[in-house]
Amino acid sequence: MNELYAVVGNPISHSKSPRIHSLFAAQTGEPVEYTAIQAPLDGFAETVREFFAKGGKGLNVTVPFKEQAWQLADRRSERAEKAGAANTLYQDSQGRLVADNTDGAGLVTDLKVNAGITLAGRRVLVLGAGGAVRGVLGPLLAEQPGELVIANRTVAKAQGLASLFRDEAGPAELRACGFGAVNGAFDVIINGTSASLQGDLPPLPATVITPATVVYDMMYAAGDTPFNEWARAQGAGKVLDGLGMLVQQAAESFRIWRGVEPQTVPVIEELRNH
Ligand code: ATR
Numbered sequence: 001m002n003e004l005y006a007v008v009g010n011p012i013s014h015s016k017s018p019r020i021h022s023l024f025a026a027q028t029g030e031p032v033e034y035t036a037i038q039a040p041l042d043g044f045a046e047t048v049r050e051f052f053a054k055g056g057k058g059l060n061v062t063v064p065f066k067e068q069a070w071q072l073a074d075r076r077s078e079r080a081e082k083a084g085a086a087n088t089l090y091q092d093s094q095g096r097l098v099a100d101n102t103d104g105a106g107l108v109t110d111l112k113v114n115a116g117i118t119l120a121g122r123r124v125l126v127l128g129a130g131g132a133v134r135g136v137l138g139p140l141l142a143e144q145p146g147e148l149v150i151a152n153r154t155v156a157k158a159q160g161l162a163s164l165f166r167d168e169a170g171p172a173e174l175r176a177c178g179f180g181a182v183n184g185a186f187d188v189i190i191n192g193t194s195a196s197l198q199g200d201l202p203p204l205p206a207t208v209i210t211p212a213t214v215v216y217d218m219m220y221a222a223g224d225t226p227f228n229e230w231a232r233a234q235g236a237g238k239v240l241d242g243l244g245m246l247v248q249q250a251a252e253s254f255r256i257w258r259g260v261e262p263q264t265v266p267v268i269e270e271l272r273n274h
Helices: 017-028 044-053 066-072 078-083 103-114 131-142 155-164 226-233 243-258 265-273
Strands: 003-009 032-038 058-061 088-091 097-100 123-127 147-151 173-177 188-191 214-217 238-240
Touching: 003 017, 003 044, 017 032, 017 243, 017 265, 044 066, 058 066, 058 243, 066 097, 066 131, 078 097, 078 103, 078 131, 088 243, 103 131, 103 214, 103 243, 123 131, 131 147, 131 155, 147 155, 155 173, 214 226, 226 238, 243 265
Parallel strands: 003 032, 003 058, 123 147, 123 188, 147 173, 188 214, 214 238
Antiparallel strands: 058 088, 088 097
16 A cells, blocks of 8 residues: 655645655655645645645645744754754654755755765855745755855845854854855855746856856756856856755655655656656
8 A cells, every 4th residue: 555645835736746756656666655735825734634634644845835834843853943944744653743854955965966066165155045045054054164155135134044053054154245245256156046036136246156166056947047047157167956956855855754765866867858
C-alpha cells in the first residue's frame, strides 16, 4: 500500500513537487503517492488536520502558507525555528506535528554538490530580505563565508535579518545595505527577491560582477530569468537558476520522511529537458 504525501499551497496547479517526488519514488522503490492540494486561503490549518486525520504521512508547504505551517507545528527543527517558516510537515510517534525547513539546505547542496562551488571564505551577496531569504541564511552562514552582505530595497528589513542571524555568522562579516550601497566585486551573488515577478531588476552597480562571479537566482524559468540575463550581460562566469534548489529541497524532505536519499541529478536533468 502506498503512503500518502502532498504539497499544499494556493495556487498549486503549477507545482513541480508531485512530479519530483514521483520520480524519487520510482527511483528508490519507496511506496510513496504524492499529490497536490489547494487549500482555501483561510483554510490551511483545517486542510493539514484533515490530511493527517485520514492517514497522510507528510506534507510540503508552499506559498502562501509557509509561515502558517511554522505556527501550526507542535515542534520545529532548529533550522525551521530560525527560518520563521516551514516547508515540510510530518507527525512524530506521539502524533505531534513537526515542522522542518529544507529550502536552505536545498540551496547549499545545489551550490556545493551539484555546481561544485565553495562558499567558505568567499564574498557572498544575498539580494532580498523576505521569507525566501530568511529561509536560507542559516544554512548559508553555516558554510562560513568570509563576508555575507544582505542587500534589499527596504534597508530596514535587511538590517533586521542581519541582527537576527548575527549569532550564526561566526567569523563571517555580516552586513546589510540598500542596492545602491553595495560595494566591490562578489564571488557569489544569490537573488532571493521577487523583483522579476514585476519585470524589475534590483538596481545593483555593475561592478559587483566579474568573470569569476557565480550568480544564482532562487527563481527558475524555462530560459534565463531576467536577473540571470542581466548577470550574463555583465559577464558573470557562471549563472544558475533555482531548479536545482527546488529538487534538492524536495530530496531533503523525502529523506526526512522516508530515511532514503534519492539521486537528484537525473531528476534535475529530466525536469530541465521536459
Ligand atoms: P518571499 O517569500 O518571496 O521572500 P516576500 O517576503 O514578500 O516574498 O519578499 C520579497 C522580497 O523581494 C523582498 O526583499 C522585497 O523587497 P522589500 O523588502 O523592499 O519589499 C523584494 N522585492 C519585491 N519586489 C521588488 C522589486 N520590484 N525590486 C526590488 N526588490 C523587490
